[in-house]
Amino acid sequence: MDKHGATPVTASFQDTRPRALSVSELNHQARHLLESSFMQVWVEGELSGFSRPSSGHWYFSLKDRRCQVRCAMFRGFNQHVRDIPKEGDQLRIRGKVTLYENRGDFQIIVEQLEPAGLGALQQAFEALKHKLQAEGLFDPARKKALPALPRHIGVITSPTGAAIHDILTVLARRCPAIPVTLYPTAVQGQAATADIVRAIEAARDHGVADVLIIGRGGGSLEDLWCFNEEQVARAIAGCPIPTVSAVGHEVDVTIADFVADLRAPTPSAAAEKISPDQRDWLKQLQDGETRLANAARRALKRGATQLEHLAARLRDPRRELLEKTQRMDELELRLAKGIRQRLAGLRVHQEHLGQRLAMQSPRAQLTRSHDTLRRIEDSLSAAIRQRLRERRENLEHSAQTLHVVSPLATLGRGYAIVRDEQNRIIRQASEVAPGAVINARVCEGDLTARVTSVNSGET
Known part of the structure; x- marks a missing residue:
């Protein structure tokens, strides 16, 4: 306070003028505005002021009757231009509108250049x-x-x-x-x-x-x-x-x-x-797999039906062998009976002759009769032996024939009858899989084995 009791006041002044942009700020904002407003433009005009400094860049202007615009085409783009333009050429250019901030020059950065009209390229x-x-x-x-x-x-x-x-x-x-x-x-x-x-x-x-x-x-x-x-x-x-x-x-x-x-x-x-597309392949593969599985099931069903039909028609070889043996026994009994009947007949005849001989009594006739009887007995014995030999040969031939057709003979030559676990005969390697248990009937006895591998190829 002063001597009069008043409080002193200090006067202050504030600058209310708008903020001024620097030249750099102005040019930067102008450049941003131009580049955001114009993406790519095609411009046609007459070439003027063309220059090629040692940097390899091209600088020139395009003009028409009233205006002109400065252009720059850098080396990375102008190297694709076949013919270097010359003063006065009518050109079409494609590029980006921008501002060269250092000088404040409005210009176009050229990316493509061609003669006006159709264009050289x-x-x-x-x-x-x-x-x-x-x-x-x-x-x-x-x-x-x-x-x-x-x-x-x-x-x-x-x-x-x-x-x-x-x-x-x-x-x-x-x-x-x-x-x-x-x-x-x-x-x-x-x-x-x-x-x-x-x-x-x-x-x-x-x-x-x-x-x-x-x-x-x-x-x-x-x-x-x-x-x-x-x-x-x-x-x-x-x-x-x-x-x-x-x-x-x-x-x-x-x-x-x-x-x-x-x-x-x-x-x-x-x-x-x-x-x-592998997805199409996968679908085709799955469809083919389904068709193959259905076809396999139908084939197996047909095969099983055919197998049952053939099994019903197939006779047991043991039964056939028993029938042949029975027939051979029957022939043997008939042969023995025939021999006995023949001997009995001859014996009756001999007794009849003895009676006649006794009735006639002459010794010479008796002697001739004895001779005749011996010859008849010899002939009978020879005939009997011959008949027995023929019957025996026929019997041996029948036995050999029966032995040939017998499966036991086949087994005796090293073959075997192979059956699976369901006692079904296995004819092809493809009917079993590795790991399956099989039974093999050989000449003398049976064998049980487990399959380790299957080779179904033809030899």
């Missing part, structure tokens, strides 16, 4: 297209059919590009069993043309791929130009392996698309077109 494209078409290289009749099931796929593209990644991703999803060989090549720039031709020749000489995918990802007309070169087109047309062109995006069209055996809109679509 497009003119070259149309000229080569008409030339090759006239030669018949686009004729559908000369195009080769792609294999329905490729055994090996060849891919001609850059090893670092997106195309090879897309192709391998699709193939891994659809049919990972198909092997893939990459024939690496440049797919952009001046060296790409010869590189692609060499890759096609390498795939041809390698001889493993039965279909080739040739392509790359999207890009400008200049980026894709190597696929519009005549050398590449003729290499694709002359390749003995079916080829698929997969260059760029769906809207991109190249000469390679016309000469290839098939054109795919993208590399991923190419992999889709040439590869079968």
Whole structure:
């Protein structure tokens, strides 16, 4: 407080003017505004003030009757331009609108440059297209059919590009069993043309791929130009392996698309077109498995019915043997009975003769009669022996015949009758599986064994 009791007040002043931008801030904001407002533009005009410093970049202006705009085309883009433009040329450029902040210059960063009108690259494209078409290289009749099931796929593209990644991703999803060989090549720039031709020749000489995918990802007309070169087109047309062109995006069209055996809109679509879907295979396999199982069940049922029918008709060989033995016994009894009857008859006759002899009594006649009787007895004995020998030979022959047809004789030669656990006769190796228990009837006794392996191949 002062001597008068008042409190002193200090006066202060605040700057209320708007904040001023720095020149750098202004240019930066202007550049951001331009670049966000204009994505890509095509501009046509007359070239003026063209310069080529040692950096390799191009600087020039495009003008019309009233205005002009500054342009910069950096070395990474202008190296694809075939003919260097000259003062006064009418040009079409594609690029991004921006601001060169250091000087505050409004300019266009040029990415593609071509003569106004149709354009040099497009003119070259149309000229080569008409030339090759006239030669018949686009004729559908000369195009080769792609294999329905490729055994090996060849891919001609850059090893670092997106195309090879897309192709391998699709193939891994659809049919990972198909092997893939990459024939690496440049797919952009001046060296790409010869590189692609060499890759096609390498795939041809390698001889493993039965279909080739040739392509790359999207890009400008200049980026894709190597696929519009005549050398590449003729290499694709002359390749003995079916080829698929997969260059760029769906809207991109190249000469390679016309000469290839098939054109795919993208590399991923190419992999889709040439590869079968393993899910379809799995379904077909499952359907075939079901049909095979049903057919096997029907065949087994028919076989079982046929086996039962044959088993009913098949006679037991032991029964046949018993019948033959019984018949032999019957013949033997009949033979013995015949002999006895014959001897009894002869004995009766002998007694009758003795009676007649006794009645006649002459000794000489008796002696002749005795002689006659001895001869008759000798003849009878010989006849009996002969008959017995014939009967015995017939009996032995019948026994031998019976022994030949007997399964016991077959078993005696080293064969066996093999039955499974259900006592069914096994005729083929395919009727048993490893681990099954089988019974083998041999000449003297039975054997029980377990199957360790089955070989059903013919010898």
